[in-house]
Amino acid sequence: MDRVIEQPLEAAFVARLPREWARAVWRFARLKPLGALGAVLILIAVVAAAFPYVFATHDPARIVAAPFTEPSAEHLLGADYAGRDLWSRTIWGARLSIMVGVLAVFAAITVATFLAIVTAYYGGLVDLLFQRVVDTMMTIPGLVLALFVLVVLGSSLNTLIFTIAIIFVPPQLRTMRSVVLSIKEMPYVDSARAIGASTLRIFARYIFPQLIALYLILGSLIIGTAIIIETSLTFLGLGLPGDVPSWGNLVSRGVRDVFNAGYRLTIPPAIAIGAAVFGFNLLGDALRDVLDPRLRGSGVGLTGRSARFAEQIQSAERGRPS
Amino acid sequence: MGTYVLRRLMLVPLTLFLISLLFFFMLRTIPGDFVDFLFAEEGGSGIGQRITGQTGSAEEEWERLVRERYGLADPIHVQYVRWTSHLATGDLGNSYVNQKPVVDVIRERLPATVQLGIMGLIGSVLLGVPLGIVSARFPESKLDNLVRVLSLGGLTTPAFVIAAVIVVVLSTQFYWVTPDFVPFWEDPVTNLSNIAIPAAVVSFTAAAPIMRLTRSQMLEVLGQDYIRTARAKGLAEGSVFYKHALRNALLPVITLIGLSLDRLIAGSVIVEVVFGVNGIGAALVNAAETRDFPVLQAITLLIGAAVLFANLLVDITYGWIDPRIRYD
Numbered sequence: 121m122d123r124v125i126e127q128p129l130e131a132a133f134v135a136r137l138p139r140e141w142a143r144a145v146w147r148f149a150r151l152k153p154l155g156a157l158g159a160v161l162i163l164i165a166v167v168a169a170a171f172p173y174v175f176a177t178h179d180p181a182r183i184v185a186a187p188f189t190e191p192s193a194e195h196l197l198g199a200d201y202a203g204r205d206l207w208s209r210t211i212w213g214a215r216l217s218i219m220v221g222v223l224a225v226f227a228a229i230t231v232a233t234f235l236a237i238v239t240a241y242y243g244g245l246v247d248l249l250f251q252r253v254v255d256t257m258m259t260i261p262g263l264v265l266a267l268f269v270l271v272v273l274g275s276s277l278n279t280l281i282f283t284i285a286i287i288f289v290p291p292q293l294r295t296m297r298s299v300v301l302s303i304k305e306m307p308y309v310d311s312a313r314a315i316g317a318s319t320l321r322i323f324a325r326y327i328f329p330q331l332i333a334l335y336l337i338l339g340s341l342i343i344g345t346a347i348i349i350e351t352s353l354t355f356l357g358l359g360l361p362g363d364v365p366s367w368g369n370l371v372s373r374g375v376r377d378v379f380n381a382g383y384r385l386t387i388p389p390a391i392a393i394g395a396a397v398f399g400f401n402l403l404g405d406a407l408r409d410v411l412d413p414r415l416r417g418s419g420v421g422l423t424g425r426s427a428r429f430a431e432q433i434q435s436a437e438r439g440r441p442s
Numbered sequence: 443m444g445t446y447v448l449r450r451l452m453l454v455p456l457t458l459f460l461i462s463l464l465f466f467f468m469l470r471t472i473p474g475d476f477v478d479f480l481f482a483e484e485g486g487s488g489i490g491q492r493i494t495g496q497t498g499s500a501e502e503e504w505e506r507l508v509r510e511r512y513g514l515a516d517p518i519h520v521q522y523v524r525w526t527s528h529l530a531t532g533d534l535g536n537s538y539v540n541q542k543p544v545v546d547v548i549r550e551r552l553p554a555t556v557q558l559g560i561m562g563l564i565g566s567v568l569l570g571v572p573l574g575i576v577s578a579r580f581p582e583s584k585l586d587n588l589v590r591v592l593s594l595g596g597l598t599t600p601a602f603v604i605a606a607v608i609v610v611v612l613s614t615q616f617y618w619v620t621p622d623f624v625p626f627w628e629d630p631v632t633n634l635s636n637i638a639i640p641a642a643v644v645s646f647t648a649a650a651p652i653m654r655l656t657r658s659q660m661l662e663v664l665g666q667d668y669i670r671t672a673r674a675k676g677l678a679e680g681s682v683f684y685k686h687a688l689r690n691a692l693l694p695v696i697t698l699i700g701l702s703l704d705r706l707i708a709g710s711v712i713v714e715v716v717f718g719v720n721g722i723g724a725a726l727v728n729a730a731e732t733r734d735f736p737v738l739q740a741i742t743l744l745i746g747a748a749v750l751f752a753n754l755l756v757d758i759t760y761g762w763i764d765p766r767i768r769y770d
Contacts, residue, residue, distance in 0.1 A: 256460040259746045259753075261704035263711060264726065268742055271730045272468050348600040352712060355602045356727050368602075375606045375716070383610035390603045398598040 148410065155406020161399025165392075168211050169218040176208035180365045188381045197388050200370075201377050209365035210389050216277075216366040217396065221346040224281045228288035229339050233331055235289070236296030237323050241304055254290040262287045266349055270358050280359050284346050292338055296331065303330050333411045341404035344397040351393050367393045446761075450754055461746040462739075466525065469735055470518050512538070525739075535736040537729075544740045547725060554623050555721035557633075558641055558710045559703075565645025566652055566706075567699060571692075573649075574656025578691075579683060581661060589653065596650030601709045605643050605716040612639075623720045640717045644709040648702050655698050659691040693764055700756030703749050 149156035168175055177196065178184045182204065189199035197206035239247040257265065265287045273279040303309065304327065312326050353359035354368025362369060367389045374386030509515045513524060528535060534544035570593075577589040612618040626633045663669065664687050672682045711723030718724075722741055729737035 252456070252460060253464075256457055256464060259457060259461060259749050260742060261708045261745065261749065263708040264742060264745055267711075267726065267730050268465065268468070268738065271733060271738065344598060348598075352600050352602050355606075356712070356715060358727070358730055371603060371606050375609055378610045378613050382614045383607070386606055386610045390607050393603055394595075394599045397600070398594065401594065401598045 148406070152406035152410065154402050155410075158399040158402025158404075158406065161395050162403055165214050165218055165396045165399065168214040170215075172208075172212045172215050176205075176211045178205035178208045180204065180209045180212040181363075188377070191384065198381070198384060200373060200385055201380065204365075206370070206385060206388060209370060210367070210392055212365045213367040213370060213389060213392065214396070216360065216364065217347050217350060217393070220277070220281050220284065220350045221343045221400075224284035224346050224350075225288065225339055225343045227281070227285040228342075229292050229335055231285070232289050232292035233296050233328075233335060236293050236300050237327055237331075239293075240297045240300035241319075241323070241327070250293070254294055257287075257290040258294075262345075262349060263352060266353055267356075267358060270353065275358055275361065277360060280350060280353065283353075284349055287349070288342060288346065292342070295338065296334065299331060299334060300327060303327055337404065337408045337411055340400060340407050344400035344404065347393070347397050347400070447758055450757060454750055454754065457750055458743075458747060462526065462529075462743055463522075465739055465742055466522050467518065469739065470521065534740040537734055537737050539732050539734045539737075544736050547737055548722070548740060548744065551720060551722045551725045553625055554637075554719050555710055555714070555723060557626060557637060558644060558713070558719060558721060559706050561637065561641035562644030562648055562706050562709065563699070563702070565641060566648035566702065569645055570649035570652030571656050571695065574653045574695075575660060575688065577653070577657045578660030578664070586657075589657070593650045593653040593657075596646050596653070599647075601643060601647045601712040602716060604646065605640075605713050608639060608643065609716060622718070637719065640710075640713045640719055643713050644706060647709045648705045651702065651705070652695060652698060656691065656695050659694055660687060663687045663691040693760075696763060697756055697760060700752060700759070703752040707745055707749070 172180075177194075183202055184205050185195055185199040185203045187199065187201050187203045189195055189203065191198040195205050195207065197210065200206055200209070235250065239250045260268075266283050269283040269286055270279060273283065309322060309326055312322050317326070350359060351366070351368035351371070354366050355372045357372070359368060360366045362373075370389035371386055371393070374381075374383075374389065377385055506515070513521055516524075525535070532545065534548070536543055537547060573589050573592070577586045580586055623636060624632045664683075669682060669687055672686045673679075677686075707723070710719075710721065711726060713719065714721045714723040715727050722744070725737060726741045728734075729741065
């Protein structure tokens with residue numbers, strides 16, 4: 121950046137950039153108010169996840185009050201069964217859920233994109249093999265598959281991220297693969313091959329750029345589902361260890377303590393989960409409409425595992441006489 | 443059509459085989475099996491005596507005996523062949539934890555889950571389709587916005603959050619305690635009143651995608667030329683909407699309903715645990731916690747088979763509902 125500002129012409133451009141950005145953001149907000157609401161919710165969650173110590177009033181792991189202390193100015197949401205501050209624990213919970221969701225989804229889509237390019241481009245036996253494995257894995261509901269993988273790997277933060285990534289690869293691979301299949305038949309890919317571009321170059325310079333929009337859309341759409349799966353697994357006692365301040369654990373503990381503390385230990389983390397997932401889904405929907413309106417109504421974004429269903433509808437449409 | 447069905451049917455055993463292979467080997471190749479787990483939990487001699495019925499061996503000896511008892515000492519492929527050949531005769535092995543035949547565990551647990559699934563499915567259709575239609579009938583109205591927010595809520599709120607909130611609110615406000623599950627044929631009234639709330643939670647989460655797709659399909663169909671023709675020749679709006687548009691719009695919705703089985707299953711796993719329904723989902727979570735491999739394998743295979751057949755059924759009925767679709 122420093123080097124750029126030294127040059128007067130580009131300096132003017134850079135100075136204008138924030139205003140351009142502001143205008144683009146404003147236009148997006150006007151066009152997609154729900155998407156903007158989603159962005160605000162995500163912003164709140166991401167800020168809480170990045171700087172929990174700013175907003176948390178107490179150490180989330182320390183006992184700072186009597187068990188089941190009522191909410192007060194000192195303890196905004198009261199204290200849990202051990203006397204730890206619920207407000208602080210809920211804030212720190214954002215860090216775990218957002219981190220697991222973002223990392224798992226990033227890993228899953230990156231792997232899926234890579235595999236999609238390779239299998240769709242080469243076709244043949246490898247492609248067929250991958251398709252069968254994808255079919256097989258997609259037959260099992262995501263939560264059940266995740267449960268199984270977690271039993272095998274044992275529960276920890278890393279295995280949880282890995283597990284959620286695994287269950288997201290097959291549906292994303294299928295969506296990406298169908299797009300790569302259509303791209304690879306385009307004349308410009310043939311031309312690239314004709315002028316002697318290497319396979320690697322074709323992948324990186326001719327096919328991958330076409331996938332970036334889809335990459336972003338799929339990513340923002342499934343982070344919400346990833347957070348649902350993470351919190352669900354933790355809630356069931358199979359994800360993160362029981363004493364870690366994660367949203368799934370907080371809700372689970374709140375339900376167990378209902379006869380000591382009523383519903384006030386359960387509702388705040390429940391709202392946090394709902395709001396975060398709601399935010400990601402709203403933004404994902406809006407991004408899809410703005411970046412690639414063709415995907416609208418195709419079923420992409422209905423649920424994390426909707427790719428199969430989208431393909432079903434598309435193949436049914438293809439079977440119709442036009 | 444006949445050959446298509448045949449071809450799809452031939453794929454079923456292949457996929458089932460792949461599922462069993464995938465899960466079997468995944469469980470066996472990772473270090474830290476059931477025996478390690480149990481020995482770490484309660485020590486070798488206790489568990490060894492319970493399983494083999496012998497006394498007075500050394501710690502390592504117990505481990506060897508227990509492994510031999512379960513055939514864990516054999517090579518993996520031998521274990522797999524033994525497992526599948528038993529499977530073919532309907533013998534799913536015994537639970538590692540309480541030595542009960544897995545078939546009995548499933549037989550005992552299945553009714554509750556099936557009932558929850560059927561009620562959830564019916565509820566989700568009754569909730570999703572009409573709301574989607576109403577929403578498309580008056581697009582951008584207050585009602586439409588309400589329905590859209592509701593369906594987004596159903597999509598975005600995890601089943602366990604809804605279930606947990608319901609449980610805590612009911613138990614604090616009405617001193618309600620999660621009831622025990624009673625089979626339908628023993629006491630229909632108690633059964634239905636106990637399972638109504640869990641089924642409602644499952645319905646709500648499964649209804650959301652149905653609601654959204656019904657709405658978007660209706661709006662898409664309403665924009666087509668033949669709808670304009672129908673309006674141009676002076677048909678009443680109700681007739682255009684319900685006779686001309688609805689039938690075509692519902693085709694993809696039927697596909698989605700058929701494919702919502704995995705959503706129903708995921709929902710009922712959670713709901714069974716929260717509401718204490720004695721079903722397959724609760725058994726699955728329990729088996730995962732105790733590393734009860736035979737139960738875990740049998741239930742995942744069962745779920746895989748159920749989803750596989752549901753998908754097959756959807757594919758076949760689709761051609762039957764809409765004769766325009768040709769299978770190559």
